[in-house]
Amino acid sequence: MDRAVVCWCRSARRRIVRLTPVVALLWATVAAADVETGSRSPASLSRLSIEELADIQISSVSKRPERLADAPAAVYVVTREDIRRAGVASIPEALRLAPNLQVARSNSNTYAISARGFNGTSPNKLLVLIDGRSVYTPLNSGVFWDTQDLMLEDIDRIEVVSGPGGTLWGANAVNGVINIVTRHSKDTQGVLATVSGGTDDVDAALRYGARMGDDASWRVYAKGFRRDRTVRANGAAVADAWNLRQVGFRADWGRASNAVMLRSDIYDGTTDVPGQPPQRTVFGASLLGRWNRDLGDGAGLQAQAYFDRARRDQPGVFTLHMDTFDIDVQHHFAWSRGHEIVWGGGYREQRDRTAGGLILAFVPADDELSLANVFVQDTMPLGERLKLTLGAKLERNSYTGSEFLPNLRLAWNPNEHQLLWSAVSRAVRTPSRVDRGLQSFVNLGKPYNAPLMPGNNFVSETLTAYEVGYRAQPSPRASFSISTFYNDYDKLRSFQPVTGGFALANQIEGRTSGVEMWGSYQVNEFWRLSAGYNRLNESFRFKPGSADPGKPTAGAQDPKYQASLRSSHDLPRGITLDVGVRAVGALPDPAVPSHVALDARLGWTVAKGVELSLAGFNLLDARHPEFGAAPARSEIGRSVLLKLLWKL
Numbered sequence: 087m088d089r090a091v092v093c094w095c096r097s098a099r100r101r102i103v104r105l106t107p108v109v110a111l112l113w114a115t116v117a118a119a120d121v122e123t124g125s126r127s128p129a130s131l132s133r134l135s136i137e138e139l140a141d142i143q144i145s146s147v148s149k150r151p152e153r154l155a156d157a158p159a160a161v162y163v164v165t166r167e168d169i170r171r172a173g174v175a176s177i178p179e180a181l182r183l184a185p186n187l188q189v190a191r192s193n194s195n196t197y198a199i200s201a202r203g204f205n206g207t208s209p210n211k212l213l214v215l216i217d218g219r220s221v222y223t224p225l226n227s228g229v230f231w232d233t234q235d236l237m238l239e240d241i242d243r244i245e246v247v248s249g250p251g252g253t254l255w256g257a258n259a260v261n262g263v264i265n266i267v268t269r270h271s272k273d274t275q276g277v278l279a280t281v282s283g284g285t286d287d288v289d290a291a292l293r294y295g296a297r298m299g300d301d302a303s304w305r306v307y308a309k310g311f312r313r314d315r316t317v318r319a320n321g322a323a324v325a326d327a328w329n330l331r332q333v334g335f336r337a338d339w340g341r342a343s344n345a346v347m348l349r350s351d352i353y354d355g356t357t358d359v360p361g362q363p364p365q366r367t368v369f370g371a372s373l374l375g376r377w378n379r380d381l382g383d384g385a386g387l388q389a390q391a392y393f394d395r396a397r398r399d400q401p402g403v404f405t406l407h408m409d410t411f412d413i414d415v416q417h418h419f420a421w422s423r424g425h426e427i428v429w430g431g432g433y434r435e436q437r438d439r440t441a442g443g444l445i446l447a448f449v450p451a452d453d454e455l456s457l458a459n460v461f462v463q464d465t466m467p468l469g470e471r472l473k474l475t476l477g478a479k480l481e482r483n484s485y486t487g488s489e490f491l492p493n494l495r496l497a498w499n500p501n502e503h504q505l506l507w508s509a510v511s512r513a514v515r516t517p518s519r520v521d522r523g524l525q526s527f528v529n530l531g532k533p534y535n536a537p538l539m540p541g542n543n544f545v546s547e548t549l550t551a552y553e554v555g556y557r558a559q560p561s562p563r564a565s566f567s568i569s570t571f572y573n574d575y576d577k578l579r580s581f582q583p584v585t586g587g588f589a590l591a592n593q594i595e596g597r598t599s600g601v602e603m604w605g606s607y608q609v610n611e612f613w614r615l616s617a618g619y620n621r622l623n624e625s626f627r628f629k630p631g632s633a634d635p636g637k638p639t640a641g642a643q644d645p646k647y648q649a650s651l652r653s654s655h656d657l658p659r660g661i662t663l664d665v666g667v668r669a670v671g672a673l674p675d676p677a678v679p680s681h682v683a684l685d686a687r688l689g690w691t692v693a694k695g696v697e698l699s700l701a702g703f704n705l706l707d708a709r710h711p712e713f714g715a716a717p718a719r720s721e722i723g724r725s726v727l728l729k730l731l732w733k734l
Contacts, residue, residue, distance in 0.1 A: 144245050161245060162246045165243050186202075186248040187201055188205045208520075316722065326358060413433055425465070434458075486516060505557045507556075534588050539584050539589045552571065566605030624642055660690055
């Protein structure tokens with residue numbers, strides 16, 4: 087057995103004997119429930135069986151509806167029920183439920199989230215979508231997680247694909263794709279209100295939905311939250327408390343054969359500033375429209391367009407004003423002898439005005455990025471149970487010109503409950519504003535001791551990925567997935583001496599490899615166990631000719647292993663109990679120690695449409711760091727959250 091897993095088990099055993107009173111109370115509730123002899127009344131809200139989970143329709147792997155069990159990729163689906171039973175209060179915390187993601191909290195409002203390595207507070211190799219709208223920013227090729235917020239009750243599922251998806255999704259879908267899919271408005275009718283509060287969080291949300299005739303429905307919502315300050319190892323408070331307010335709507339009309347969807351969100355946020363009143367730091371709005379048309383005989387057409395406006399003010403650092411317009415059209419159809427073809431194209435234009443502060447600037451301050459693409463993918467039968475998928479995307483961006491993104495996948499179904507697949511793909515991470523135009527007015531610190539100058543020659547980072555995976559449902563009560571990968575990276579970000587200081591360059595290459603596995607077992611009608619484990623190996627080196635005086639880490643800050651175990655139990659009298667434990671390996675540079683975390687939630691359906699829950703997080707220790715350099719980094723503490731949900 088892996089030594090890291092053995093150490094984790096020993097550490098967990100020592101810590102569990104010091105369970106907090108909250109956890110002790112939860113387990114006492116279980117014991118009391120198990121000795122009752124009355125008939126059970128499951129409290130779960132439409133929890134899916136193992137077989138039903140395999141039949142979930144997803145679209146992130148092939149850009150067309152397909153069963154999860156048939157998708158030839160390492161894909162994990164976080165369901166609406168998973169999110170509810172975890173008791174989490176934000177999208178980043180919900181993503182901890184996906185065993186093929188690395189999620190680390192840096193402070194009150196900042197997370198580091200990635201797949202298959204290269205994690206950081208601004209990771210740049212993971213594409214994130216909300217209902218098909220990309221929330222990637224060209225400032226740093228990453229995601230500002232502090233503004234990605236939804237009513238969690240409106241989320242239908244989160245599809246998490248680890249591995250490249252450049253052929254279908256384009257640049258920056260390098261190590262994975264997260265697709266957050268919200269519920270149809272016809273499924274969110276009436277009034278729903280939630281109020282929650284605890285040691286670190288205060289949240290409130292209100293939603294109302296109604297119908298307009300037989301074929302149209304809509305909903306509106308408003309919500310807000312406050313995240314309290316975090317503390318450092320010495321107990322000193324960090325000025326990072328975070329407040330966000332958001333309103334939005336979704337409308338759907340038409341039937342499945344000819345449907346239109348329109349949704350919009352507007353947010354406004356403030357944060358603490360040392361020695362000053364809280365300041366408004368973010369504002370944004372988006373409008374998304376989509377039309378789906380069923381053309382018959384397995385064919386379909388989809389057209390989508392969105393506009394996004396984002397404003398961000400990091401006091402003393404930079405101010406960002408960015409507008410994004412995107413349009414995408416795709417067509418799928420069946421062709422001769424079983425060919426399933428998806429093809430289409432799109433165009434995106436992003437304009438930004440980025441003003442610097444006392445320590446940095448962007449050159450030029452105003453910039454425009456355009457991306458145009460065409461793609462085609464053909465899935466063809468090679469026999470009764472063997473399928474080959476060939477695809478390619480040609481994408482042109484205003485920084486580096488044209489990029490070619492091919493993909494080959496082979497899938498074999500020995501029977502309807504097994505899938506063996508393999509893939510070879512190429513993906514790229516196109517330059518960001520940071521790569522090409524960032525300039526600092528102060529030294530970068532050791533070992534550079536010089537300012538950063540604009541890197542106008544920075545080109546796209548590239549990946550060639552090799553994957554093999556196996557997914558099976560050996561019985562109606564059990565399912566599992568295992569995948570291995572070998573990633574070959576080139577032209578990774580480095581520093582290079584130039585006149586006046588250093589500039590970002592492409593002088594690092596490297597290899598990563600690893601394994602991801604997860605599975606679920608339905609012990610009985612009322613109890614399910616789920617587990618996950620992943621292992622990551624990384625090796626980077628400077629390319630010949632590099633003069634970078636630092637280390638060839640390429641910005642990667644990843645644990646070698648992660649492991650998780652969750653138990654979901656339906657108890658009598660409308661009570662549910664969920665307990666999860668996760669172990670995360672140490673981070674290398676800056677060093678962050680490994681940790682084991684225990685989360686638990688006790689839910690009670692008080693009456694029809696009324697649910698009360700008590701959730702505890704990080705229950706094994708008072709606090710621990712998850713990301714960043716000591717001594718300035720924040721530590722994430724033990725917390726408790728009480729939530730009331732009322733639906734009419």
